[in-house]
Amino acid sequence: MGTNYHGFRDLIVYKKSYSLGIKVFELTKTFPKEERYSLSDQIRRSSRSVSVNISEAWAFRQYPKSFISKLFISYGEASETNVWLDYARDHHHISDDIHKKIFDQYEEVQKMLRSMIQQPGKFCHHK
Numbered sequence: 001m002g003t004n005y006h007g008f009r010d011l012i013v014y015k016k017s018y019s020l021g022i023k024v025f026e027l028t029k030t031f032p033k034e035e036r037y038s039l040s041d042q043i044r045r046s047s048r049s050v051s052v053n054i055s056e057a058w059a060f061r062q063y064p065k066s067f068i069s070k071l072f073i074s075y076g077e078a079s080e081t082n083v084w085l086d087y088a089r090d091h092h093h094i095s096d097d098i099h100k101k102i103f104d105q106y107e108e109v110q111k112m113l114r115s116m117i118q119q120p121g122k123f124c125h126h127k
Contacts, residue, residue: 007109008058017078020105024081031093039093043084049077050109050110061124068117075113078106
């Protein structure tokens with residue numbers, strides 16, 4: 001296991017995904033009220049789930065298959081968030097510029113998750 005990691009909060013991918021979850025939450029405050037229970041709730045849930053699943057993966061690092069499985073879920077939640085961002089843009093709730101910035105940041109998180117999935121030994125330990 002990499003000695004530079006004392007907990008999931010040390011992971012850059014966690015920090016980035018957590019920060020993005022906060023950005024998305026703040027952004028949804030500007031959405032119209034009719035989107036409160038559909039788009040706003042869905043994008044908030046998926047955006048928060050990225051960092052939550054990274055933390056859960058960390059808890060399972062002694063079991064590489066479980067670790068990888070949780071990272072795949074996190075990856076999927078980032079993909080889902082990007083689709084919700086598409087809806088927000090296409091319904092004119094966010095600008096093209098804001099969409100691109102956040103979308104690209106989620107793609108960066110996904111690249112980092114892919115790297116962790118491909119190299120779990122850097123993070124996992126065995127009893």
